Amino acid sequence: MSTTPNLDALKRDGFVVVRNLLTPDEITHYRTVATEATTKTRTGSWPHFRTVPKQFPPWPSTPPPASEGGIWGVQHLMHPSMPGRDSFAKCYFSPTILAVAEELMGVTPGSTEEEPLVMELFNLLVAPETKDFELRWHRDDVPETATAEQEVQQLSAKSPGGRQSHAQYNLALCPDASLIVVPGSHRRARTDAERTADAYEPNMPNQLVVELQPGDAVFYDSNILHRGVYRHKPASGEETRLTLHGSLGLKADDADDAEKKKVRATAVLQHGVGAWVHTPEAAFGLGERPEKMRANLVAMGTGEGVGYSLQG
Template identity: 40%
Template sequence: MPAQIPHKHHDEIEENGFTVVRNFLNQDEIDEYLKASETIIDYARQGNWPYVRTMGKQFPPWPKNFSPNIWGITGLLHPDLNEKSLPFHKLYSDDKMLSIVCDILQIEKDQVSMELLNMLINPLTDFELDWHRDTIKPEATPEEEKEDLLKNPYAGAQFNLALTEDNCLIAIPGSHKRLRTQEELDKTIDPSRRKESITDEIVVKLNPGDLVFYNNNILHRAKYSAKNKRITVHGSYGNVKFGKSRAKGILQHGVAEWLPRLEPENENLKMLKEKLVNLAHEFGGVNLGYALDG
């Protein structure tokens, strides 16, 4: 009989919608990835990298904007970053990261698929995101919302890995497995109220080296302060059995355009890439649109 897959993190996400792993990185690892991140941030702020999250725009597609005032950088595994991306080959495919993914999704390592690896950073002016679920539009009817919340909740695993102190993520625990309350409806549908506080919200406070995985359909938003340095690696992994349900949310970021040129630095990343290549081929030439507007 195969050994049972640990399920601590799976159970915490099932209950609360998120699980926090303190001190996931040691100080040497923090220093290594911080240095690699700062190199890419400088490169992007100087206007050398077009794949960034631009101010005033919450969701893709983001315009090609060469202003230094950005709040995120897309495609840390993109081959055009050359040697600057190599530390992230190791980070994304690290066995200790994949073991947590296997716990959450309750699958073996060879069933994990590559998805996205990006970076969230402090902009040069304050910026806030609206309350949202990542793959369910706020205008969804109760019937649509219920169906989508119940559909393959462990099809993927999304994370934030803090390299600096990070108090940006705000979430409503338990909201990943229920319909919105009337207050939540009012504050997610009305554009003028989408940044207001909601009852029972919490701030997910991360220290350097801390990791949070969360169900991407938990109600959440973020507040970015220009004065507080933020460098947080943000990404996701998929369950290969449910790739079709993840396709729009992943392929909307343009990963299929450069994926064939990615040359993995290790066997884990090679295995992860093969799964995403198969998904991209399945939807080749299909316009999937975008998961959210804004």
């Protein structure tokens, strides 16, 4: 029996589904809090969001009207001014989630006196209004213009030995079948068929739709070939997609490659978290570990001038 079954699956497939990560009571609670955050954002009371039809940051400062699709995400769930922030922080820093992240990043609990994990991002993915929205096929940190040789080189550098320097996940509060991946594509260059396929190809060879039930999470290599399909919500019905989208990092050693540090800093700080995470109001009051993880993020910088990982 393997002692690292989640890491084994991540290395092999590029993703791993962890079932029942939340209890029924937690699902109900977080769904209520997430619905409130989504409603405030849809009505213009929260200024940080992802808007249709834009896939990557920076996003506009005002949401498009519902008739044009509106929003597909709520940003900065742990911002000091976010209603429900305490609940979101308890979820993000929960021992259950941190334990999975530690396994995937090769961290042995208690193996170091310093805090090895870095607080990164915690956002919410939601159903757009009135019209469906699709993300194109992509890898988060490898541009689509990369040659096959460049892809292999970058993929190897970003997850040596199959481990990443961060753990990224979608945690479903409603039934979710939005994420589509090509298993195994995180360890190789794109095939000719993948390279020449339409950006929104609905039937990529060997693709797999990741199906989650409330409380399930999928942790995935951010450079697996993947995309998202967001079905719009009913005009006056309940929210049909509430998926917590988080990432946690591994603190870089001082001897680590400077370019790797810069790439990860860009991937995280491009979302604007550096603008508020250092403030006194950003303290969580949840004990020592969250504050050490927050300090590790503060050490990455403010985000000034880091640019953006991808365009579009």
